[in-house]
Amino acid sequence: EAGVAQSPRYKIIEKRQSVAFWCNPISGHATLYWYQQILGQGPKLLIQFQNNGVVDDSQLPKDRFSAERLKGVDSTLKIQPAKLEDSAVYLCASGNSGQRSRYGYTFGSGTRLTVV
């Protein structure tokens, strides 16, 4: 099966600019996650979608971050305006979390964002 697709691979922007990341999950996976991974740390969940509804966005800085998942498939994560501390890798994952026999998560290759 095809993996989780993410783009772009790299992005460099100046602070206060805006940026958007795109994710296409594995076909049939209802759950989609966006994680932020700061250099040297483990990934931190930003937002979780179930189909096109938000399940958990408690750690999403809503004053500058937004995300949507139209039609329950692709998702876009946006930052506006960006701050220096937003420099990180943004990982998208999709999950098959409803079936024990196939329980697991698949990650995309991530987008490395550098804010200068």
Add this chain to the structure above:
Amino acid sequence: AQTVTQSQPEMSVQEAETVTLSCTYDTSESDYYLFWYKQPPSRQMILVIRQEAYKQQNATENRFSVNFQKAAKSFSLKISDSQLGDAAMYFCAYSFFTGANSKLTFGKGITLSVRP
């Protein structure tokens, strides 16, 4: 809240030798999954091994095996016959099984280097 602790930031192993990576977690739940992920410089988060909490038998995948101690809340990864390609960051992760609302919580990771 569930937490995952990886207290060793770095480890090194000689090629062909065996190394064990440690992980502890905290949860009040009884039905959960534990994972070890490998993240090479390409940033792709690759599943190494998965353990279901209700299974007493330790999971194995070729050269990779775990020592799951449920009462002690310990979940270590053993890599046998280490290869140069095993060099990467390794993350321990926890997921409470709630069906569609499940999500992964990661530890801080450990950097494994393999000496030729």
